[in-house]
Amino acid sequence: MKAVLLLSGGLDSSLAGKIVRDMGVDLVGLHLESPFGCDNNPERMADEIGIDLIRRPKGPEFIEVLKNPEFGYGSVVNPCIDCRILMFKIGKEVMDQVGATFLVTGEVVGQRPMSQKRDTLFLIDREAGMDGWILRPLSARLLPETLPEKKGWVDREKLLGWAGRSRKPQIELAATFRFSHVPSPAGGCLLTDHNFKERVTDFIALDGNRTTALAPLLRYGRHFRFGETWVIVGRDEADNRHLDRLIRGNGMAFHPVGFSGPGVFFPDPCPSDMEEITLGAFQVYGKNRPDGTVHARAVLDETEYPVQFHDTGNANETYQDPAFWNKHWRH
Ligand code: SF4
Structure with missing residues (x-):
């Protein structure tokens, strides 16, 4: 039988x-x-x-x-x-x-x-x-x-x-x-874990109609919501590795070059102020981010390429403020 x-x-x-x-x-x-x-x-x-x-x-x-x-x-x-x-x-x-x-x-x-x-x-x-x-x-x-x-x-x-x-x-x-x-x-179900409650609730409310391929992103990194914009900041190398794999085909990522800082991940749809947000994340969660021109490595689908961001000093200063990030951190 x-x-x-x-x-x-x-x-x-x-x-x-x-x-x-x-x-x-x-x-x-x-x-x-x-x-x-x-x-x-x-x-x-x-x-x-x-x-x-x-x-x-x-x-x-x-x-x-x-x-x-x-x-x-x-x-x-x-x-x-x-x-x-x-x-x-x-x-x-x-x-x-x-x-x-x-x-x-x-x-x-x-x-x-x-x-x-x-x-x-x-x-x-x-x-x-x-x-x-x-x-x-x-x-x-x-x-x-x-x-x-x-x-x-x-x-x-x-x-x-x-x-x-x-x-x-x-x-x-x-x-x-x-x-x-x-x-x-x-190793049980993430949905029963209080530590993930806010980010899962956001996902249900805001992203439930998007592709299911975004769901595994919830397991890694710090998650932030600025209105409809969803940003994930890697906490360590392991987060960056997992998120780098998962973001391909589902959004875009930036990694700092020449200084120490986190990977910054934007699940689709990517916002128009990606550059300002990335510079802010590098500033708040990185070390010794240079002023002026900031070098990074972009990850998009199967390609990776160098990019330069220019912090003119006129950028939206809220993204440079740790308290602002803290306020929008979703556990
Ligand atoms: S939702 Fe409940 S039944 Fe389903 S996998 Fe999670 S713990 Fe198990």
Whole structure:
């Protein structure tokens, strides 16, 4: 019998997959990519379980869900119920494509406040049109028998009855399975992180109709909003590297030449006062920015080229004011 495992790359979904795989079920992993990116490594966990992995983007539908979730947000800007419904619907499509009959997840009853309450699990299954076809091996013994159990494709006796948020049994089971890698609980969803709340809220309100390719930019750098202008200033080399990769085809970047300062990134559409803003960012967040002519390296699509900015002293002085940047910093 064949099933699809929703594999985030975290520990729970990996354990759930291993339990079902060990029962002889032919399992295919499905990793659904968030437009906002994620730190997990699902390939590594698919190897641990010994299964193939398919990657699929959650796509523009996820941005629609994020803008207007039917079942609302959790404590930050996480539309978890609608997100799970979407994931199960995509899971169903992949099941049909690979000839699988049921879906396996690593959900644990009561582990997450919004989407993993008992009644909410049933609601999500129903809304996704998957009632009875979702097997949750880590909590199955606390839940009604699913169709794969009733049909004898999996042995209910070998399924678990976990509930709540303790991670201890998960770690112990990973040791029993001799996993060579135990993913850390971090690396979760950016939408549940209070540190990203303002910038995600801006994205939903201001950029939701732009390309989803802009969404991963939210993970890196300091973000500023001057009216409709969105500016990102790299905090360190790692930020600059990630942002440089992501901005190509989605906007423009400038890096200082001959002095120390941050990368300055403008997601599309780029504003007409890019030069003034860049000079201001170099001044406020850099060191020893020269007066007069300032040299920089521009990044646009696949090309990079030298540019010169001229600070005539008549430029908009607000951009040279640290307090102004601080006021418009979006966390
Ligand atoms: S935590 Fe993030 S990925 Fe997980 S269900 Fe909620 S919104 Fe979706």
